[in-house]
Amino acid sequence: MSTSYDALAARFARANRVDEASGWLHWDQSVTMPPGGASARAEQLAALAEISHELIASDITGDLLAKAEAEGASSAEDPWRAANFREMQRNYLMTTAIPADLVGALSRAKNLSETAWRVARPASDFALALPAFTELVKLVREEASALGEALGLSPYNALLEQYDPGRRIADIEPVFDDLRTFLGDTIPEIVERQKTWGEGRAIKAPVAAQREAAQGLLKSIGFDFDHGRLDDSLHPFSTGTPDDARITARWNPDDALTGMMAVLHEAGHAAYTRGQPLDWRGQPVGDDAGMAVHESQSLSYEMQAGRTAAMSRYLAKLLSDAAGADITGEAVSQSLLKVSPGYIRVDADEATYPLHVILRFELEQALISGELAPADLPAAWNQRVVESLALDPPDDRNGCLQDIHWYDGAFGYFPTYTLGAMAAAQLFRAASDSIGADDLHGALAKGDYAPLTAWMRDNVHGMGRIYPSSNDLLQAATGAPLSSDAFKAHIKARYLS
Amino acid sequence: MSTSYDALAARFARANRVDEASGWLHWDQSVTMPPGGASARAEQLAALAEISHELIASDITGDLLAKAEAEGASSAEDPWRAANFREMQRNYLMTTAIPADLVGALSRAKNLSETAWRVARPASDFALALPAFTELVKLVREEASALGEALGLSPYNALLEQYDPGRRIADIEPVFDDLRTFLGDTIPEIVERQKTWGEGRAIKAPVAAQREAAQGLLKSIGFDFDHGRLDDSLHPFSTGTPDDARITARWNPDDALTGMMAVLHEAGHAAYTRGQPLDWRGQPVGDDAGMAVHESQSLSYEMQAGRTAAMSRYLAKLLSDAAGADITGEAVSQSLLKVSPGYIRVDADEATYPLHVILRFELEQALISGELAPADLPAAWNQRVVESLALDPPDDRNGCLQDIHWYDGAFGYFPTYTLGAMAAAQLFRAASDSIGADDLHGALAKGDYAPLTAWMRDNVHGMGRIYPSSNDLLQAATGAPLSSDAFKAHIKARYLS
Numbered sequence A, B: 001m002s003t004s005y006d007a008l009a010a011r012f013a014r015a016n017r018v019d020e021a022s023g024w025l026h027w028d029q030s031v032t033m034p035p036g037g038a039s040a041r042a043e044q045l046a047a048l049a050e051i052s053h054e055l056i057a058s059d060i061t062g063d064l065l066a067k068a069e070a071e072g073a074s075s076a077e078d079p080w081r082a083a084n085f086r087e088m089q090r091n092y093l094m095t096t097a098i099p100a101d102l103v104g105a106l107s108r109a110k111n112l113s114e115t116a117w118r119v120a121r122p123a124s125d126f127a128l129a130l131p132a133f134t135e136l137v138k139l140v141r142e143e144a145s146a147l148g149e150a151l152g153l154s155p156y157n158a159l160l161e162q163y164d165p166g167r168r169i170a171d172i173e174p175v176f177d178d179l180r181t182f183l184g185d186t187i188p189e190i191v192e193r194q195k196t197w198g199e200g201r202a203i204k205a206p207v208a209a210q211r212e213a214a215q216g217l218l219k220s221i222g223f224d225f226d227h228g229r230l231d232d233s234l235h236p237f238s239t240g241t242p243d244d245a246r247i248t249a250r251w252n253p254d255d256a257l258t259g260m261m262a263v264l265h266e267a268g269h270a271a272y273t274r275g276q277p278l279d280w281r282g283q284p285v286g287d288d289a290g291m292a293v294h295e296s297q298s299l300s301y302e303m304q305a306g307r308t309a310a311m312s313r314y315l316a317k318l319l320s321d322a323a324g325a326d327i328t329g330e331a332v333s334q335s336l337l338k339v340s341p342g343y344i345r346v347d348a349d350e351a352t353y354p355l356h357v358i359l360r361f362e363l364e365q366a367l368i369s370g371e372l373a374p375a376d377l378p379a380a381w382n383q384r385v386v387e388s389l390a391l392d393p394p395d396d397r398n399g400c401l402q403d404i405h406w407y408d409g410a411f412g413y414f415p416t417y418t419l420g421a422m423a424a425a426q427l428f429r430a431a432s433d434s435i436g437a438d439d440l441h442g443a444l445a446k447g448d449y450a451p452l453t454a455w456m457r458d459n460v461h462g463m464g465r466i467y468p469s470s471n472d473l474l475q476a477a478t479g480a481p482l483s484s485d486a487f488k489a490h491i492k493a494r495y496l497s
Helices: A004-031 A035-057 A059-070 A079-096 A100-123 A126-151 A155-163 A169-197 A207-221 A256-274 A291-305 A309-323 A329-337 A353-369 A374-389 A415-435 A437-445 A450-459 A470-478 A485-496 B004-031 B035-057 B059-070 B079-096 B100-123 B126-151 B155-163 B169-197 B207-221 B256-274 B291-305 B309-323 B329-337 B353-369 B374-389 B415-435 B437-444 B450-459 B470-478 B485-496
Strands: A230-232 A238-241 A244-249 B230-232 B238-241 B244-249
Touching: A004 A035, A004 A059, A004 A079, A004 A238, A004 A244, A004 B004, A004 B035, A035 A059, A035 A079, A035 A100, A035 B004, A035 B244, A059 A079, A079 A126, A100 A126, A126 A155, A126 A353, A126 A374, A155 A169, A155 A353, A169 A329, A169 A353, A169 A415, A169 A485, A207 A230, A207 A256, A207 A309, A238 A256, A244 A256, A244 B035, A256 A291, A256 A309, A256 A329, A256 A450, A291 A415, A291 A450, A291 A470, A309 A329, A309 A437, A353 A374, A353 A415, A415 A437, A415 A450, A415 A470, A415 A485, A437 A450, B004 B035, B004 B059, B004 B079, B004 B238, B004 B244, B035 B059, B035 B079, B035 B100, B059 B079, B079 B126, B100 B126, B126 B155, B126 B353, B126 B374, B155 B169, B155 B353, B169 B329, B169 B353, B169 B415, B169 B485, B207 B230, B207 B256, B207 B309, B238 B256, B244 B256, B256 B291, B256 B309, B256 B329, B256 B450, B291 B415, B291 B450, B291 B470, B309 B329, B309 B437, B353 B374, B353 B415, B415 B437, B415 B450, B415 B470, B415 B485, B437 B450
Parallel strands: A230 A244, B230 B244
Antiparallel strands: A238 A244, B238 B244
16 A cells, blocks of 8 residues: 555655756766856756755645654654655755745856856956855855744754754864864974975876876775766766766876875765665665765775875875886875865865864854855955964965855855764774774775775665764764764874874 | 746746756766666656656646637747747647656666667677567557557657658658669669779778867867867767757777768757757757758768868868878768668768668568567568668678667657758758858868858758748758759769769
8 A cells, every 4th residue: 555655755756866867967067068058057957956846845745744644654663764754854844944946046056156166266266256156145045044944043053954964053163162272282293293204295197197096096995987987077076876976086297196085085975875775765864964974984085094004005006006106105105194284175184174174164154144245255264264274375266266165055064074074083993993903904005995885884874864963873883972082083193103 | 927828938948958957867878877877867867757748748738728829829920939839739749648657668668778789789689689679669659659649640650750740651652762763773873983993991090080180170160169079979979959069979990981970960960959049948949840850960061061072182181180191082082982882871871871761761660560579670670681782781780789779769760861861962952052162162171161050050950940840941941842852963963973
């Protein structure tokens, strides 16, 4: 007998397929689309976003949810089914909070703003991005207010809830304050220790050799090219589905490791996507557990595993072979572990990285509250960089134009990078305890991530969204909720022991 | 005041955006998707096909059409608006003829069959394609019956109507019979004349040089890379929208001209797509005038213009420069104009090409009537090839597996290639009369298609679907409906004068 729950499952599956289609149009836009296609692509994406929104926000969905509740869907014996119903209710609540015309306007504004950013960033000219960005910020503020009203949250907390279920400003501020203090004490100590290393010695390699090395790296870590791709794009990203998880990278001939690390980072995201529970494909509970957990996977790959001594030696060999050069593990290690404040978040070492996130966390709260006008962003940005990193950005490309996120409408997203870094440290420690440190590092010495990925698949990827919050997932996987303890211990062990 | 017509226009625009999204997912599937993504892609495409179908087939559309008719939409003063309403009615009639569950099943079956074909063709093993193909043929026969019932046409005529509005078996048979007779007399005469040329001398060039030459060729003919791309795929195709019209090609190091001609062919399709009337973007009347007219554009580019003496000299120079070789215009010309019966339709010369189409036209009628079972296709195919081309295909890759069309569900499509060849001859003659033969060929000597494209844009591309049939369009553009006269005159002039 078909139940209201079954009808809901079919409805959510259809919306998911439409969302997957949008994902591929986004991929195409960033990787292959010629520039002339931009405005039509915005219209195509807006139509798909509206259709998906209407499927979930429809009164039919609301009626079915009420009926399924009466039929006992919340107390289903199968915990996955009960969790799926909980996520359906959550999605409905979050989706109905935003009017359909605002959804369409946001989709268009995101595309136009992102397109303007793609011109403004290389030109280092914030003014080129400002008109579309101003319109986008206005619409995101409307979105945040509508969402906050429905969820009983402040506008910015409502945006956080979109990316990391259960996360609030009030959780983050004390942790970020603690981290800022810890890093304020620790970074000078690390810099002092690394004095003998001299300048961070970048590893040079031709772009073709880097691409070849990246293919080898992906094969050794277990990336399946039958179910994924590696392409170039302006800003590295990953997107896809459990059967087709793609990543992109960019290459710098003067610094091969930036590209390699971006590949590992995005491959961590892709591994999560690939490992989602297939039994729940296309259902809300089959989705990932939010962006903080997603980032814990990319950072487990890139920071925790990727910068071990074992992987440094492996990367040295890989790049030596591809470039026909003689690169030592020590040179790679020193390049990867060199702590040195810089302008660019994605190039930052793991010790200064949280400082980049903290300034964005503060600035985006000000943009959403209206305290900071979009036109005033470059000045406010540069001032914060001076305060927190003691550096003065030379131009907007090295300042507020460096990241795509805001220009693509993602506010409340940046904190998940540092929350994810803390979760990565916590999960990697638990994985190492379970696998055994010798076995884990023995595999990494061969560039083999299979043991790590298998543990993550059992404890993170395959759990989908069965837990109501990322803290519940971490509690189950590591025995403790999110804290900065493992991250701080990791920084001390790697840099000061 | 908003009218029922305006509501219809919004509805058709949304369906068009969903269809455009499907088009890009198809492009990705053929050009970039890893094999593991196939079954999920089929689900995504099925969902989009169902959504588009529901938008048009909805009772809401039917009600709005009735109201708009009562409001006088059919007799709108603006002929474009009246034609748009006519095309809306036609789309609604054709769409409602096919039940939604059959639409979804067809979309899935097409994808699975196409995927099987992608394996079966290189393996030259029809058995690998047969299960999915059998299911697809069954569903296409259901589609043809349903469509025929709604339109008052036989099943196969209903399929023809999908690709070339107004075209019937009864029009085609006498023309094809006439052509078969003409070619039966003419081909031996041409072969005799070309005896002194020896074997068709293929022009060899490394694939990288061919890709470079193709980029140069596209630039010279006026292909705009800000609004299009050239990629590789198993079977050359073009897809896109007026702002983003993409083509693909494949390359054979032993025969560079096949790739160049495929590029010209697909560029002709892309020029049509690019030239569609922007004022009617996304509306039914803004669409192309069917596949016979579409093919007239690709063949104008590839056959009519692309094999002139002027273009042969230009291509010789382009390939010589790219490959660092010394290739003469005469060698290119003899290679392009060599008439020689072969197995492969896409490699056929323009004189024997219609014979490939005629055998497909006959076989697909038998498949749709049920007279021929899918399992019996290879034997029936080979027998027809013996009869019409006096050749016995050595394997299915050179036989019934060579073309994607049937395996992708396209029946009733093949005749449009030869109808298009006749239209191309007719349109090219009219264009030459209007531009002046000297100016047209003078431009072609520089690889410049701008005068030809401008004439086609005024007389074909920009007319969208304002005419109810392709014959009406040809009447307006050339002063006569479709006939084989111009094609036969062209063959005689090019090969026997």
